[in-house]
Amino acid sequence: MxxxxxxxxxxxxxxxxxxxxxxxxxxxxxxxxxxxxxxxxxxxxxxxxxxxxxxxxxxxxxxxxxxxxxxxxxxxxxxxxxxxxxxxxxxxxxxxxxxxxxxxxxxxxxxxxxxxxxxxxxxxxxxxxxxxxxxxxxxxxxxxxxxxxxxxxxxxxxxxxxxxxxxxxxxxxxxxxxxxxxxxxxxxxxxxRTRRGWRRRQQRPSPWPTHTDDGLVRLIYRDNLQHRDDIEEAYIHALSKAQKRVVIANAYFFPGYRLLREIRNAARRGVQVQLIMQGQPDVLLAKLAARMLYDYLLKDGVVIHEYCQRPLHGKVALVDDDWSTVGSSNLDPLSLSLNLEANVLIRDHAFNQQLYQSLETLARNHCQTMPEKRKPRLWLWRLTVGFLVFHVMRHFPALTGWLPAHKPRLKPFESQAHEH
CATH class of the missing domain: 3.30.870.10 (Endonuclease Chain A)
Known part of the structure; x- marks a missing residue:
């Protein structure tokens, strides 16, 4: 049938x-x-x-x-x-x-x-x-x-x-x-149905709320229509507010220059910044791409760990003592420029501490820390190549929209199920 x-x-x-x-x-x-x-x-x-x-x-x-x-x-x-x-x-x-x-x-x-x-x-x-x-x-x-x-x-x-x-x-x-x-x-x-509290784009809520009550949650997402940069902007905004610590654990790390700059700037102003990257990736290209950016970040005091026990698939981050995000979005061109993604932003001290303890245990017991290089080699060349590759990928939504497999369409199709 x-x-x-x-x-x-x-x-x-x-x-x-x-x-x-x-x-x-x-x-x-x-x-x-x-x-x-x-x-x-x-x-x-x-x-x-x-x-x-x-x-x-x-x-x-x-x-x-x-x-x-x-x-x-x-x-x-x-x-x-x-x-x-x-x-x-x-x-x-x-x-x-x-x-x-x-x-x-x-x-x-x-x-x-x-x-x-x-x-x-x-x-x-x-x-x-x-x-x-x-x-x-x-x-x-x-x-x-x-x-x-x-x-x-x-x-x-x-x-x-x-x-x-x-x-x-x-x-x-x-x-x-x-x-x-x-x-x-x-x-x-x-x-x-819509209800009060769901706001139009021109009234976008801040990724960093002014009130600090625990239990605050906000849903953010990206699509290829009106919300192309929402998740990336939330990261950038939170990094710009960081005062004490930042921990980012991300499976596929190859962000654009704006986000890299905010990570670097946070470290420069004395924020303790830790990145947990893949050491045993399920996609080797992910590790190679991330390592193109290491010198740029290491030279300004960012601490980079590579998780080596098994493949890292997480997409989480925390800033200071009460801001966190968990979701599906990596920090790479596919997630930031092409995929349909969703994260939650969380303002909660207890959750932030729980996530921090989990990531700290991961970094301390199951990671190798990348050595800081006093004279980083070729960091400018690697950053330039990374910048060009990322922003070429940024144009993929327009390019892939021309392909037949990606023309918008909505129609049912039939799948043959086995007779019982």
Whole structure:
């Protein structure tokens, strides 16, 4: 029998375009819990889904047919069969290897399955390399939300072996979940209502709120429409405010000059700046690109650690004693210029300290520290090359928009499910 799997257009706004172009303000009174690796993340998410009564919204870049993927599939099928509305949005590149049978079983149970920018292989090669749905968001009953960098795959568990990823996510309860719910529902193409507190772009809230109450959370995102630079600007703004310490742990680190300059300037004015980079990368090019920038940063006192125990997949940062960010966005051209990403900004002393302790343990016990060079070699040449490469990548959204695989379109397609 055949089952329909919906096809989401690349960067095409949903029917409620006004909702999509809203900024989300700082929401007070939230409870934020750090979830480190799959060992903490999967049990929390799966238990929330098992308790769902009305709705499950899920966006992910990668879903594999492994033990994690099959457990997720079973939970979603069971939820749909008891009447819960389940909407699953998957990336056509990251989830391109899912079998029709796996997707068909979900659809037959009543799960709405959507694929962002799917494309058939040409001579065995994928064509949908750019503009990926890279977000990882789960919202259950509009009451609890999860956001971070962890995909639904077994390589986020330690028992996967040496290639298991080190990563982070957060569980949010409180008023900010309404923003996560509104955003996830709008991005799935569903009609959503606006409310006070969701602001137009010209009234963008500050990435650094003037009030310092704990439990403040703000959702930020990037797309290739009206929010191209929001995550990058949040980093730059927070770095410019730093007075004591900055810790950035990022899997793919190859930012533009403005962000590099703010990192350097923070170190120059006496801020303790630490970067945790990949030492055992799953993509070798990521390590080579990051190292092009080391001399520029080391010469001004930035401390750089390379995590060598297993691949680093995290996308987190903290500034001073109460500002943090966790999400899906790397600091590289793909995340800052092409992908669809989402982070949360967090103003909370306890959470900041918890994240700091986790990263400090990582740096102290499982990293090698790059030596400071008194006479850095070729740093200007490397920075110039890096600058040129980054800003060539900046133009990729326009260039890739000409490719047939990335023309905006919205149409269903049929996937053949196995007969039972």
């Amino acid at each position: 055949s089952v329909a799997v919906e096809h989401i257009a690349t960067d095409q706004p949903p029917d409620d375009a006004k909702a999509r172009d809203l900024d989300y303000g700082w929401q007070p009174g939230n409870r934020i819990e750090l979830l480190e690796n799959g060992e903490a993340y999967f049990p929390a998410v799966f238990e929330a889904m098992r308790q769902a009564q009305r709705e499950i919204l899920l966006e992910t870049f990668i879903l594999f047919e492994d033990k994690v993927g099959h457990e997720l599939q079973g939970i979603l099928i069971e939820a749909a069969q008891r009447g819960v509305k389940v909407i699953v949005s998957l990336d056509g590149f990251g989830c391109g290897e899912l079998s029709p049978a796996f997707l068909g079983e979900l659809a037959e149970a009543g799960v709405t399955v959507q694929m962002f920018d799917p494309a058939a292989k040409i001579v065995g090669i994928r064509t949908n390399w750019f503009r990926r749905l890279h977000r990882k968001i789960v919202v259950v009953d509009a009451a609890v939300g999860f956001i971070g960098g962890i995909n639904f795959s077994a390589d986020h568990l330690a028992d996967f072996g040496p290639e298991a990823k080190q990563d982070y996510a957060v569980q949010v309860s409180g008023p900010a979940v309404a923003d996560l719910h509104h955003f996830a529902l709008a991005q799935s193409g569903r009609q959503v």
